[in-house]
Amino acid sequence: xxxxxxxxxxxxxxxxxxxxxxxxxxxxxxxxxxxxxxxxxxxxx
Numbered sequence: 666x667x668x669x670x671x672x673x674x675x676x677x678x679x680x681x682x683x684x685x686x687x688x689x690x691x692x693x694x695x696x697x698x699x700x701x702x703x704x705x706x707x708x709x710x
Contacts, residue, residue, distance in 0.1 A: 666695065666696035666697075666698075667696055667697055668696060668697055668698050668701045669701065670701060670705055672701075674698065675698065675702055675705065678692050678698070678702045679702055679705050679706060679709075682702065682706060683706065683709075689702070689703060689706065
């Protein structure tokens with residue numbers, strides 16, 4: 666499955682990682698989910 670930055674699941678994981686509820690390493694490695702979440706987080710840093 667390919668996720669995009671606009672996907673609700675990606676946005677949810679970005680939010681919980683930014684809030685400190687989860688670490689980047691805890692994002693599930695499903696399709697490209699972890700890669701997209703990490704790229705969004707780096708772009709917003």
